[in-house]
Amino acid sequence: MAARVLMQCVRSVARPSLRLCSVNLTVRTAAVSNTVSHRSLCFSGDSRRTRWLEQSRVSAANIDVSCRLYGDLPPLTFDTIRDRVLYVLKLYDKINPEKLQASSHFMKDLGLDSLDQVEIIMAMEDEFGFEIPDAEAEKLMTPEEIVQYIADKKDVYE
Amino acid sequence: MASTAATRAAAGAAKVVKPIFSRDLDEAKRRVRELYRAWYREVPNTVAMYQLDITTRQGRDKVRELFTKNKHVTDPRVIDMLVIKGKMELQETIHVWKQKTHIMRFFAESEEPRPTDFLSKFYKGHDP
Numbered sequence: 001m002a003a004r005v006l007m008q009c010v011r012s013v014a015r016p017s018l019r020l021c022s023v024n025l026t027v028r029t030a031a032v033s034n035t036v037s038h039r040s041l042c043f044s045g046d047s048r049r050t051r052w053l054e055q056s057r058v059s060a061a062n063i064d065v066s067c068r069l070y071g072d073l074p075p076l077t078f079d080t081i082r083d084r085v086l087y088v089l090k091l092y093d094k095i096n097p098e099k100l101q102a103s104s105h106f107m108k109d110l111g112l113d114s115l116d117q118v119e120i121i122m123a124m125e126d127e128f129g130f131e132i133p134d135a136e137a138e139k140l141m142t143p144e145e146i147v148q149y150i151a152d153k154k155d156v157y158e
Numbered sequence: 159m160a161s162t163a164a165t166r167a168a169a170g171a172a173k174v175v176k177p178i179f180s181r182d183l184d185e186a187k188r189r190v191r192e193l194y195r196a197w198y199r200e201v202p203n204t205v206a207m208y209q210l211d212i213t214t215r216q217g218r219d220k221v222r223e224l225f226t227k228n229k230h231v232t233d234p235r236v237i238d239m240l241v242i243k244g245k246m247e248l249q250e251t252i253h254v255w256k257q258k259t260h261i262m263r264f265f266a267e268s269e270e271p272r273p274t275d276f277l278s279k280f281y282k283g284h285d286p
Contacts, residue, residue, distance in 0.1 A: 115225060118191050118198075119198065122198060122199070134192055138188070
């Protein structure tokens with residue numbers, strides 16, 4: 001199936017280039033009689049197209065069909081999760097980005113409120129796209145705990 | 159009169175009262191957080207639906223202000239009552255049973271700074 005899709009893409013790419021080739025041919029063979037040039041144009045156009053198609057079929061068949069191209073996000077790792085969490089926290093205006101570390105406590109080190117912590121957890125929900133229930137959200141007090149929780153929920157091992 | 163005095167004495171002596179929703183302070187705080195989350199997510203929809211002249215950030219600051227106004231409360235039943243009232247407001251806001259004026263009542267009227275130079279005072283008129 002991927003091969004068929006690729007063939008169609010190659011065909012759509014080949015078509016404008018074919019149009020360019022035929023335009024050049026018409027300019028060059030304008031002096032020659034119409035019927036002869038027309039027939040030769042058609043013949044050359046067809047042969048070119050068939051040659052393109054054969055090449056594309058061959059090249060498409062060479063592509064590895066076993067790699068399925070589903071639409072999905074890249075896999076999560078601890079480092080990517082940590083980077084994204086710290087990036088979102090740096091964007092939050094009540095946090096000083098210089099003082100932020102992976103182990104800084106929201107209430108004790110950064111001086112945030114419980115409602116601020118709720119806002120942070122909501123930002124994490126928006127970032128990673130899954131709901132965090134409040135019973136577990138009230139315990140997440142450092143960025144490292146958030147990373148561990150997301151890794152638990154998303155089955156990220158190392 | 160006598161019955162209310164008796165119930166008050168009984169309540170004072172026992173210190174166990176019938177809860178409204180939550181049995182202890184933690185559960186009440188959890189309800190408060192859930193309500194805050196709902197309001198936080200609702201503010202941009204409100205600003206769009208009612209075509210308010212405030213920014214989303216101003217709306218969220220106002221929500222934060224109203225929540226911190228009742229921050230000192232410790233009785234779980236009082237907290238539950240406030241949460242119930244907040245939920246009623248939220249329902250009315252979501253379903254557009256309110257109008258723009260009802261929502262803007264939360265915001266104090268913005269004062270214009272008094273004019274200082276002669277021409278501004280002249281335009282404003284004589285208002286001693």
